[in-house]
Amino acid sequence: MKKEKLKKWQELPIGGLILDMGNSSETQTGDWNPNRLVWNEDTCTHCLLCWINCPDASIKVEDSKVIGIDNYHCKVCGICVEVCPTKPKSLEIISEEVA
Numbered sequence: 001m002k003k004e005k006l007k008k009w010q011e012l013p014i015g016g017l018i019l020d021m022g023n024s025s026e027t028q029t030g031d032w033n034p035n036r037l038v039w040n041e042d043t044c045t046h047c048l049l050c051w052i053n054c055p056d057a058s059i060k061v062e063d064s065k066v067i068g069i070d071n072y073h074c075k076v077c078g079i080c081v082e083v084c085p086t087k088p089k090s091l092e093i094i095s096e097e098v099a
């Protein structure tokens, strides 16, 4: 089989352009996961450890208190569950099938 001549980098089409800066919140990055994060308001002490550790800014906070989860962007990584100090945990990962 004849090997195709590789293009030089200057000949490659331009890709990966981000035309609108600061638009990440418009993309639903959490909709691929079959699991979902659930917050328990009754046991939460609003220590905000989950909020400060979340890599996706998916813990919704208002007036220094947790008010819910942004499930459109939460990737269910579980970091917030790990750091939550309450017993039982105030954050839980559940399967979407039983939600």
Ligand code: SF4
Binding pocket: 037, 053, 054, 055, 056, 057, 058, 059, 069, 073, 074, 075, 076, 077, 078, 079, 080, 081
């Ligand atoms: S599971 Fe991960 S992405 Fe979702 S709220 Fe917790 S720390 Fe953030």
Ligand code: SF4
Binding pocket: 039, 043, 044, 045, 046, 047, 048, 049, 050, 051, 066, 080, 083, 084, 085, 086, 090, 091
């Ligand atoms: S880490 Fe747990 S107790 Fe602290 S604010 Fe988050 S959910 Fe509430």
